[in-house]
Every structure is written in C-alpha cells, then in structure tokens.
Amino acid sequence: MGIWQVMIEAFRAMGMNRLRAGLTMLGIIIGVGAVVLMLAIGESVRGDINQRITAMGSNLFIVFPGSSTANGVRAGRGAAQTLTQADAQALAGIENVEYSAPIIQQPFQVAAGNNNWNAMVYGVTPEYFSIKAWDTEAGSLFGDIEMRSLSRVAVLGRTTAQNLFGDMNPVGQTVRIRNKPFEVIGVLADKGSDLGGGDQDDAVFVPLATARQQVIRTWFPGSVNLIMVQAARADRMKDVEQDIVQTLRIRHRIREDQEDDFTVRDLSAIAEAAQGIATMLTLLLGAIGSISLVVGGIGIMNIMLVSVTERTREIGIRMAIGAKRRDVLLQFLTEAVVICVCGGAIGIALAYAGGLAVSRFSPLAVEISSFAIAIAFSFSAMVGVFFGFYPARRAAGLKPVEALRYE
Amino acid sequence: MPDPAMSAQPKSDPHPLIRMQAIRKSYFSGDIETPVLHGIDLTIERGEFVAIMGQSGSGKSTLMNILGCLDTPTSGTFNLDGAEAAQLSDNDLAAVRNRTIGFVFQGFNLLKRMPLVDNVALPLLYAGVSMREARERAMKKLALTGLGTFGKRLPNQISGGQQQRVAISRALVCDPALILADEPTGNLDTTTSQEIMELFTRLNREQRITILIVTHEPDVARYATRLVRLKDGLVTYDGPVAGAHF
Numbered sequence: 001m002g003i004w005q006v007m008i009e010a011f012r013a014m015g016m017n018r019l020r021a022g023l024t025m026l027g028i029i030i031g032v033g034a035v036v037l038m039l040a041i042g043e044s045v046r047g048d049i050n051q052r053i054t055a056m057g058s059n060l061f062i063v064f065p066g067s068s069t070a071n072g073v074r075a076g077r078g079a080a081q082t083l084t085q086a087d088a089q090a091l092a093g094i095e096n097v098e099y100s101a102p103i104i105q106q107p108f109q110v111a112a113g114n115n116n117w118n119a120m121v122y123g124v125t126p127e128y129f130s131i132k133a134w135d136t137e138a139g140s141l142f143g144d145i146e147m148r149s150l151s152r153v154a155v156l157g158r159t160t161a162q163n164l165f166g167d168m169n170p171v172g173q174t175v176r177i178r179n180k181p182f183e184v185i186g187v188l189a190d191k192g193s194d195l196g197g198g199d200q201d202d203a204v205f206v207p208l209a210t211a212r213q214q215v216i217r218t219w220f221p222g223s224v225n226l227i228m229v230q231a232a233r234a235d236r237m238k239d240v241e242q243d244i245v246q247t248l249r250i251r252h253r254i255r256e257d258q259e260d261d262f263t264v265r266d267l268s269a270i271a272e273a274a275q276g277i278a279t280m281l282t283l284l285l286g287a288i289g290s291i292s293l294v295v296g297g298i299g300i301m302n303i304m305l306v307s308v309t310e311r312t313r314e315i316g317i318r319m320a321i322g323a324k325r326r327d328v329l330l331q332f333l334t335e336a337v338v339i340c341v342c343g344g345a346i347g348i349a350l351a352y353a354g355g356l357a358v359s360r361f362s363p364l365a366v367e368i369s370s371f372a373i374a375i376a377f378s379f380s381a382m383v384g385v386f387f388g389f390y391p392a393r394r395a396a397g398l399k400p401v402e403a404l405r406y407e
Numbered sequence: 408m409p410d411p412a413m414s415a416q417p418k419s420d421p422h423p424l425i426r427m428q429a430i431r432k433s434y435f436s437g438d439i440e441t442p443v444l445h446g447i448d449l450t451i452e453r454g455e456f457v458a459i460m461g462q463s464g465s466g467k468s469t470l471m472n473i474l475g476c477l478d479t480p481t482s483g484t485f486n487l488d489g490a491e492a493a494q495l496s497d498n499d500l501a502a503v504r505n506r507t508i509g510f511v512f513q514g515f516n517l518l519k520r521m522p523l524v525d526n527v528a529l530p531l532l533y534a535g536v537s538m539r540e541a542r543e544r545a546m547k548k549l550a551l552t553g554l555g556t557f558g559k560r561l562p563n564q565i566s567g568g569q570q571q572r573v574a575i576s577r578a579l580v581c582d583p584a585l586i587l588a589d590e591p592t593g594n595l596d597t598t599t600s601q602e603i604m605e606l607f608t609r610l611n612r613e614q615r616i617t618i619l620i621v622t623h624e625p626d627v628a629r630y631a632t633r634l635v636r637l638k639d640g641l642v643t644y645d646g647p648v649a650g651a652h653f
C-alpha cells in the first residue's frame with residue numbers, strides 16, 4: 001500500500017473520532033507551541049542583550065578609583081586614591097590602546113526656558129563618543145577646539161532633549177546648568193538602555209575642561225570619576241589589561257606588597273557573562289517547552305494504545321485480506337505522525353500569534369524564525385514516530401486469528 | 408494470480424490445491440493443553456465445491472483458520488497450491504491470504520467507516536495496485552455480486568445479505584483460487600441464504616473457483632458437491648453430497 005493511501009486512511013481514522021484526535025493533538029499543540037515560543041523569546045532576549053553590548057562599545061575597559069578587595073571595602077591610600085586626567089593620557093600611550101577617555105559626572109537640575117529636568121551631566125573628551133560609536137541625529141558633537149577654548153556647549157541625549165524641549169529642535173537653544181548658559185550644539189541618536197537597564201539617553205555632555213572649570217566639582221584639580229579605555233583588538237584584551245595595571249601602579253607609586261588603588265573592569269567579560277546567562281535562559285525556556293512536548297507525546301502513545309486495542313478486530317480483518325505486519329505498523333505509525341504534524345502546525349501558528357502578542361505588549365521583539373519552524377515541524381514528526389512506534393508494533397505483532405476473534 | 412482457465416485441473420494433478428496430512432491442533436492456556444484437531448487428512452482439488460459440517464465445537468473453524476493461513480497447526484503438514492505453509496514467512500503468508508485465498512466470515516467483517524467500494528478495494532491496495540485501478544476493479548466485483556450501484560454507501564446502510572455480498576466481492580477482488588467461507592449464511596434468513604449459495608455456485612461453475620464452506624444447515628450443504636463431516640476433531644465422512652444422509 002502506498003504512503004499516500006496510508007495517509008488518507010490515517011486522516012479517515014482521525015475523522016472517525018474527532019474529539020479524541022483533537023484532545024490528543026492538544027498535547028502536541030501546547031508542546032510545540034511552547035517550544036517554539038519559548039525559544040523565540042529566549043532568542044530575542046539574547047538579541048536584545050547583544051544589541052546593548054554593542055551599544056556599550058566593544059573591547060572596553062572601565063577604570064575607576066579605589067581597590068576592589070575581597071571584602072568589598074575600597075581602602076583609601078593617601079593622595080594617590082584618585083584617578084587623574086594625566087593617568088588617562090598615560091593609558092592612551094599603551095600599545096594596542098585605541099582610545100582613553102576620562103570622565104567626570106554629576107547629576108544636576110538642567111533648565112531650558114520654563115522647563116527643567118534632572119539629568120546626569122558628563123564632562124567628556126571627544127574620544128568618549130568614538131568609544132561609544134555614538135553620533136548625533138541633529139547638530140554636531142564638540143571637538144578639540146571646543147575643548148581648548150572652554151566653550152560652553154552641550155550635547156543632549158534623546159531623553160533629556162525630549163523632556164526639556166518636547167518637539168522643538170534643541171540645536172541652537174540654551175540650557176542652564178548651575179545657572180550657567182550652555183548652547184546646545186547637538187542631540188545624540190537613540191542609544192537605548194544599558195546592560196543594567198539605565199537609560200543612556202538621559203544625559204547631558206559638555207567638554208571635560210569646561211565642566212571641570214564651571215560646573216562639576218571634583219575631588220581635586222585633575223581628578224576624574226572614571227576612565228574608559230578601548231583596546232584596538234579583541235585578542236589583546238589580557239595584555240592591555242596588564243599594561244593598564246602596570247602603568248597605573250607605577251604612576252601611583254604602589255609598592256610590590258600593596259594592593260591596587262584602582263579597579264580595572266573588562267566589560268567584554270561582563271558582556272560574555274550576560275550572553276552566557278541569556279543562553280542559559282534560552283536553554284531553560286526550551287527545556288520547559290520540551291517537557292510539555294514530551295508530555296504531549298506520552299498522550300499520543302496512550303491514545304494510540306487505546307486505539308490499537310479498540311481496533312484489534314479491524315487489524316485482524318486487514319491481516320486476513322492480506323495486510324503484512326509492515327502495513328499495519330505503517331498504518332498506526334502514520335496515524336501518530338499525522339496527529340503530531342497537524343498538532344505541530346497548529347502549535348507553530350499559535351506560537352506565531354503568541355510572538356506577535358509578546359512583541360506588542362512587551363519591549364521584546366519576538367520573531368519566530370523559519371529555522372525554528374522547520375525544527376519544530378521535524379521534531380513533532382519525530383515525537384510521532386517515537387511515541388507511535390510502540391503502539392504500532394503492538395498492533396503489527398498481533399496474530400491474525402486472535403485479532404479476528406477479539407470482540 | 409491464477410488464471411481461472413487453469414483452475415479446472417483433472418483429479419490426477421500432482422499438486423492438488425490443498426493437501427493436509429495428520430493435522431493436529433491444540434490450544435494452550437498456560438500448561439493446559441486442549442486438543443481440538445486430532446489428525447486431519449484432507450485433499451482438495453482445484454474447482455471443487457466442498458461443504459464442511461459438524462457439531463458446534465467439532466473444530467470446523469479451527470480447521471478453516473489453518474486452511475486460511477490465519478493460524479498454524481500444532482503438527483502435521485499442510486500444502487497449499489504447491490507450497491508448504493510451515494515454510495512460509497509472515498510476509499509470504501500475508502501474500503497468500505491476499506492473492507490465493509478469499510475469506511468470507513459469518514459476521515461479514517467489513518470495515519465500518521469505509522464506503523463499500525473501498526472495503527472491496529482494500530486487498531488490492533495491499534497487493535500494491537493503485538487506488539484508481541483498485542476502485543475500478545472493486546466496482547466490477549460489486550457489479551458481479553449485484554451491488555454495482557452501492558459503492559458509495561457505508562456498511563451500516565445496507566442489509567445483512569447485501570453486506571455478505573460485499574464481503575464476497577472483497578474475497579473475489581484479487582481473483583483467488585480458493586474461497587473459504589465459515590458459516591457465511593449463519594446470520595442470514597433462508598431466502599437470502601439461498602441467494603448467497605447461488606452466488607457461490609455460479610462462481611464455482613463459471614469461474615472454476617474452489618469453494619470451501621462451513622455450515623450447519625443441510626439445505627446449504629446441498630449446494631456443494633462434496634461433503635466433509637467432522638466430529639471431535641476427526642473426519643467421519645468424506646464423499647459426495649448426493650447420497651450422504653443429513
């Protein structure tokens with residue numbers, strides 16, 4: 001008997017007991033739907049994290065003052081406790097370092113006209129924008145000229161610009177920080193939230209020298225809050241990190257037996273950890289989905305066993321008119337696979353709808369890939385074969401005369 | 408597929424259609440043996456029309472099941488159409504049931520949810536014939552038994568006599584050499600029984616199909632030409648129907 005004929009018979013058998021076929025299918029629908037949707041959600045979380053990592057800047061170190069000792073207490077060590085702008089310059093000279101950007105920061109109530117808004121004000125050098133690969137969507141960034149001339153210019157993040165100016169174009173307008181007027185020369189492109197969930201667009205950037213002289217009070221002249229260092233190559237991160245530590249220890253005159261008075265954090269390591277967590281999350285969600293798929297498969301097996309028992313006489317009749325064991329095996333196996341594949345198709349459709357719903361009502365953009373669909377489809381067929389095989393073999397193993405006698 | 412013209416062989420054929428020697432059959436439940444057939448010798452030539460009679464429990468169905476390759480004897484040799492049944496594999500036996508034998512049951516044994524034409528076509532599908540051709544041939548066999556216009560109906564939409572005709576169409580569809588019918592008229596009234604027996608007679612005369620039929624009723628047995636009587640698993644009479652007293 002051809003496979004096509006066997007399929008027709010399988011559909012006919014399903015049609016004979018629609019409620020049962022439907023309920024059996026429900027297990028597979030839920031299982032496949034769960035696997036596909038869970039994997040898609042996991043994938044989208046991972047994509048989201050990747051995007052944030054890229055936005056953060058690649059091959060990045062953050063150097064901040066104070067040591068990170070085992071008990072977490074940052075021990076002060078005299079005058080060398082703080083990082084300085086000179087340190088940043090020294091770090092820029094290290095081999096394989098692309099940029100070194102010193103940063104000072106302080107939150108202020110920033111005013112524009114009658115509006116005011118609490119934002120973090122950063123004093124940065126032009127290198128900062130290079131490291132973050134961050135450009136303006138309107139106006140321009142400040143450069144070395146503005147740095148040297150102590151210009152009172154500011155570049156706004158999207159969120160801050162929105163809150164201070166609404167729909168108006170802020171470029172050319174004035175914002176007041178500590179009652180000092182700054183001319184807005186640019187608005188930055190949307191950057192989104194950072195790994196910790198903070199809004200990177202809620203910020204005001206001014207030239208470092210201007211900030212130091214006119215708004216932000218630092219620990220002592222020349223000190224900075226942190227230094228961002230970008231390595232030129234990903235495979236040189238370890239060397240660069242060692243060189244940073246060495247350079248700073250020498251500059252801060254730290255003796256052999258003393259601890260660092262600064263901390264170097266490799267952001268790519270953090271990014272890797274975050275990606276690892278996202279992968280784990282995807283696996284976990286996939287595992288949860290798979291469990292429901294297995295439960296659905298056991299449901300199939302259960303129903304197929306009942307069906308084989310109920311149709312013992314039919315099997316006997318088929319054998320009496322010439323069905324080989326293989327024909328009977330194929331018939332029941334096909335029924336299980338047809339149920340699973342139909343259930344799988346519906347499950348995929350539901351997962352698709354679920355994905356649309358999640359995308360709509362959460363910040364995640366869930367997308368069901370055709371790869372996931374192909375996997376889910378073949379997986380459900382495999383579930384059918386796996387869980388259909390035992391009942392089908394039971395049917396095929398019946399003795400014709402005994403099957404015929406069954407009432 | 409046997410050519411109907413070839414089925415009419417003289418009695419001296421070295422390969423009779425059926426040759427059974429010393430067939431014994433016991434049923435076992437656990438260690439307890441229930442012997443049912445105690446050594447049956449039976450030779451049936453092509454083209455014969457044989458009635459098997461005997462009291463209930465005498466082993467008629469057991470014998471038919473062995474003849475139909477649905478069951479295997481405990482001992483003895485059974486040669487069907489020149490082949491030793493004991494040496495055939497499961498697949499070979501299925502092929503024999505498919506092509507050489509047509510089975511007709513007391514309870515009709517049609518598949519309930521299938522249209523009649525598909526019921527009749529099913530053996531052809533197992534023989535590897537395409538759906539379209541199988542349906543065409545099935546319709547011909549339905550026409551042969553007088554049900555040419557009933558193809559699309561379901562088994563529960565026709566009478567018992569008609570269902571048995573469908574079952575006979577199904578038994579005929581692969582052009583078998585042998586039809587085995589275990590009490591085919593057992594569930595039918597007298598008139599319908601007569602119609603069914605006339606159909607068997609016609610098939611035997613016109614198509615030279617060998618027919619074995621189990622029955623309780625002398626009136627049914629009289630359609631046959633040879634009578635085999637069983638008692639407690641042994642053959643007690645084997646001879647022409649004419650002259651046998653019932």
Ligand SMILES: Nc1ncnc2c1ncn2[C@@H]1O[C@H](COP(=O)(O)OP(=O)(O)O)[C@@H](O)[C@H]1O
Nearest residue numbers: 434441443461462463464465466467468469470
């Ligand atoms: N599967 C079986 N297991 C045990 N005993 C059986 C089985 N089938 C038939 N028998 C017994 O074998 C004897 C013959 O049965 P059967 O061949 O059906 O007789 P008949 O068809 O002549 O009425 C009966 O006594 C019956 O109880």
Ligand SMILES: [Mg+2]
Nearest residue numbers: 467468469589
């Ligand atoms: Mg019987």
